[in-house]
Amino acid sequence: MASNPRKKNPSETDDNIIPLIKGRRATSYDVARLAGVSQSAVSRCFKPGSSISGKMRERVMKAAKKLEYQPNAIARGLITQRSNLVAVLVSGRLNLYYPEALFKITEQLSSAGLRALLFTVDSEEDAETVIEQAWQFQVDGVISASHMSREQYKILEKRQIPVVFFNRYFADHPNTVVYCDPAEQVSDLVEQLYELGHRRAAIIKGPEKNMVSVERTRIVTESLTRTGIEIAASVQGDFSYESGAAGFQHLQTLDGDAPTAVICINDMMAMGCMDEARFVLGLNVPADLSIVGFDGIGMGQFSSYELTTIRQPIGRMSEAAVKMIADRVDRPDQSHEKRVFEGAVIPGGSIARAPT
Amino acid sequence: MASNPRKKNPSETDDNIIPLIKGRRATSYDVARLAGVSQSAVSRCFKPGSSISGKMRERVMKAAKKLEYQPNAIARGLITQRSNLVAVLVSGRLNLYYPEALFKITEQLSSAGLRALLFTVDSEEDAETVIEQAWQFQVDGVISASHMSREQYKILEKRQIPVVFFNRYFADHPNTVVYCDPAEQVSDLVEQLYELGHRRAAIIKGPEKNMVSVERTRIVTESLTRTGIEIAASVQGDFSYESGAAGFQHLQTLDGDAPTAVICINDMMAMGCMDEARFVLGLNVPADLSIVGFDGIGMGQFSSYELTTIRQPIGRMSEAAVKMIADRVDRPDQSHEKRVFEGAVIPGGSIARAPT
DNA sequence: GTGAAAGCGCTAACAA
DNA sequence: TTGTTAGCGCTTTCAC
Numbered sequence: 001m002a003s004n005p006r007k008k009n010p011s012e013t014d015d016n017i018i019p020l021i022k023g024r025r026a027t028s029y030d031v032a033r034l035a036g037v038s039q040s041a042v043s044r045c046f047k048p049g050s051s052i053s054g055k056m057r058e059r060v061m062k063a064a065k066k067l068e069y070q071p072n073a074i075a076r077g078l079i080t081q082r083s084n085l086v087a088v089l090v091s092g093r094l095n096l097y098y099p100e101a102l103f104k105i106t107e108q109l110s111s112a113g114l115r116a117l118l119f120t121v122d123s124e125e126d127a128e129t130v131i132e133q134a135w136q137f138q139v140d141g142v143i144s145a146s147h148m149s150r151e152q153y154k155i156l157e158k159r160q161i162p163v164v165f166f167n168r169y170f171a172d173h174p175n176t177v178v179y180c181d182p183a184e185q186v187s188d189l190v191e192q193l194y195e196l197g198h199r200r201a202a203i204i205k206g207p208e209k210n211m212v213s214v215e216r217t218r219i220v221t222e223s224l225t226r227t228g229i230e231i232a233a234s235v236q237g238d239f240s241y242e243s244g245a246a247g248f249q250h251l252q253t254l255d256g257d258a259p260t261a262v263i264c265i266n267d268m269m270a271m272g273c274m275d276e277a278r279f280v281l282g283l284n285v286p287a288d289l290s291i292v293g294f295d296g297i298g299m300g301q302f303s304s305y306e307l308t309t310i311r312q313p314i315g316r317m318s319e320a321a322v323k324m325i326a327d328r329v330d331r332p333d334q335s336h337e338k339r340v341f342e343g344a345v346i347p348g349g350s351i352a353r354a355p356t
Numbered sequence: 357m358a359s360n361p362r363k364k365n366p367s368e369t370d371d372n373i374i375p376l377i378k379g380r381r382a383t384s385y386d387v388a389r390l391a392g393v394s395q396s397a398v399s400r401c402f403k404p405g406s407s408i409s410g411k412m413r414e415r416v417m418k419a420a421k422k423l424e425y426q427p428n429a430i431a432r433g434l435i436t437q438r439s440n441l442v443a444v445l446v447s448g449r450l451n452l453y454y455p456e457a458l459f460k461i462t463e464q465l466s467s468a469g470l471r472a473l474l475f476t477v478d479s480e481e482d483a484e485t486v487i488e489q490a491w492q493f494q495v496d497g498v499i500s501a502s503h504m505s506r507e508q509y510k511i512l513e514k515r516q517i518p519v520v521f522f523n524r525y526f527a528d529h530p531n532t533v534v535y536c537d538p539a540e541q542v543s544d545l546v547e548q549l550y551e552l553g554h555r556r557a558a559i560i561k562g563p564e565k566n567m568v569s570v571e572r573t574r575i576v577t578e579s580l581t582r583t584g585i586e587i588a589a590s591v592q593g594d595f596s597y598e599s600g601a602a603g604f605q606h607l608q609t610l611d612g613d614a615p616t617a618v619i620c621i622n623d624m625m626a627m628g629c630m631d632e633a634r635f636v637l638g639l640n641v642p643a644d645l646s647i648v649g650f651d652g653i654g655m656g657q658f659s660s661y662e663l664t665t666i667r668q669p670i671g672r673m674s675e676a677a678v679k680m681i682a683d684r685v686d687r688p689d690q691s692h693e694k695r696v697f698e699g700a701v702i703p704g705g706s707i708a709r710a711p712t
Numbered sequence: 713g714t715g716a717a718a719g720c721g722c723t724a725a726c727a728a
Numbered sequence: 729t730t731g732t733t734a735g736c737g738c739t740t741t742c743a744c
Binding site: 085095100103280299 | 472
């Protein structure tokens with residue numbers, strides 16, 4: 001019979017007394033035998049909120065301790081249909097510039113009793129295989145801070161795996177999202193630039209298909225136009241330092257008056273831009289050129305940069321993402337929710353009155 | 357009987373034709389039924405190297421595709437006693453300065469058919485709970501790039517969970533290690549400093565209990581002494597930018613001749629030190645002061661710093677770590693191995709002739 | 713090459 | 729409150 005406990009186990013045929021054979025981990029049966037109770041009693045002892053007497057609990061726990069028994073989460077997951085695993089999808093390339101969120105999310109998941117199964121996704125094909133992997137490992141949910149196509153999302157939806165998007169979403173599709181909307185702060189900052197006399201600005205954008213980049217660019221463009229600052233140019237970057245430098249170099253080659261301010265769609269590019277302006281072109285930042293970034297990464301505040309930027313509340317966003325995935329795991333039919341956080345302007349010293 | 361397939365499954369009692377009930381994932385039984393073969397045949401189809409006929413494989417795969425069947429890795433793990441999960445332990449705080457290794461390791465694990473279960477460890481108690489968690493999840497191995505006490509390591513050893521240490525090890529205990537030994541490069545760099553006329557240097561150390569910090573400090577100290585450069589002072593930092601700045605500030609308060617060179621035990625502190633020297637004390641780096649770092653992080657090469665440093669071959673080290681853990685998972689009784697990589701000097705522009 | 717059957721370690725429904 | 733028992737979905741002998 002299947003339920004005949006450990007019939008083939010050598011520890012039983014050889015010697016019923018020795019409970020833990022070297023090299024084999026103790027199971028609930030081993031604990032039950034040592035404690036002289038049933039296996040299910042052991043199981044109950046490790047499930048919070050089970051009805052169990054103090055005496056029983058004590059006996060079991062003593063035996064468990066002796067055998068260093070810890071319930072097998074894999075076996076538990078098989079029967080409960082809950083793995084307590086959450087796939088965390090990050091972009092290896094982009095996250096290098098911004099690892100805070102990953103660590104915060106991992107910590108938060110841990111406090112929620114969930115484990116982070118980490119996947120790096122740097123291409124659409126990666127996403128494909130990662131989703132299959134996550135499916136094989138029966139993850140209870142997915143936190144996606146990397147690229148994911150609509151089709152891929154639909155697969156997860158069909159399989160009823162809850163997904164929380166971190167800083168990206170599908171506008172035309174219901175989904176659960178934690179997001180930072182810097183519109184208000186962009187508006188403030190752009191007005192400040194206007195008052196400082198800036199009338200021509202340039203934008204260095206992030207990756208073409210990156211949602212954060214596209215949204216920030218849109219907001220900046222709108223805000224500049226509304227305020228009455230002309231957009232001299234808008235060049236493509238890829239979020240890296242090098243692309244910020246290259247972007248600024250590219251700006252120099254364009255016709256027309258030079259912009260007095262450059263808005264970079266993330267901090268890394270802003271630093272590249274600043275260094276290019278200062279060290280290659282010999283400009284003075286901010287006297288000759290004002291530079292603004294996005295993200296609020298730690299490095300931006302180093303004395304060499306003192307970047308004026310718009311910070312995302314990463315801690316609160318990570319917390320929210322984990323809270324939301326945990327909720328959706330418990331109640332998958334729950335309606336979708338989008339939690340939008342505001343940014344915050346970090347003043348810095350990279351903007352000043354426009355040169356006359 | 358336990359092996360009576362899916363007796364209680366509503367999809368069977370209600371309708372034997374419909375193979376996949378909405379909301380339940382397909383199992384190998386569902387596929388077997390649709391293909392008209394036995395369940396074990398399905399299992400064999402998904403195990404590489406099983407003896408199976410082409411016709412059978414085709415039929416099964418067709419059915420599997422139709423049902424979007426993927427084997428359940430959790431159930432597989434239960435029976436094979438292999439979870440294909442590897443716990444990756446990183447320090448959340450310290451890794452912020454150095455996320456490359458984590459992403460590289462994750463990618464490499466993925467190619468080896470293993471998944472990274474990520475844990476952040478920032479205190480000894482964290483390590484305690486993390487080890488228990490990893491044990492519960494039946495991880496096949498552990499890659500530890502965070503603090504772990506000897507006792508904690510011994511627990512893992514006793515439980516026969518292979519461990520690979522990344523950039524740390526226990527000298528008096530056999531263990532499997534991937535490590536970067538920069539002794540040679542330190543020697544070169546120190547000699548270079550000597551030839552540039554430096555005779556007094558200071559050291560800004562990393563966290564007291566951090567193995568990398570202790571080792572680098574030891575090597576630097578020895579090298580300076582051997583070469584004939586006096587160690588003016590050695591102050592404590594914690595690997596952060598701020599502590600590098602504070603460290604340099606602290607150096608200024610000390611009696612005696614000021615050092616003409618500062619060796620910082622990581623790049624982050626070197627940048628803090630450099631900024632403090634330049635922007636707070638108005639020194640010119642490298643004309644007035646030479647600064648050296650360790651790690652070779654990307655930022656160090658930004659034009660604002662151009663840090664002279666000793667790089668670790670992170671890519672190769674990550675690769676080695678994954679290779680080693682995969683080997684040990686397959687052959688746990690294999691003897692231990694320590695793979696030591698050399699560093700590489702990145703010239704940079706933060707050292708020059710000592711001021712006279 | 714294929715199928716029947718046992719059982720990995722656990723939870724949960726049920727009976728006592 | 730406790731014990732008995734049926735499976736979660738898979739791999740793996742063992743017959744044929």
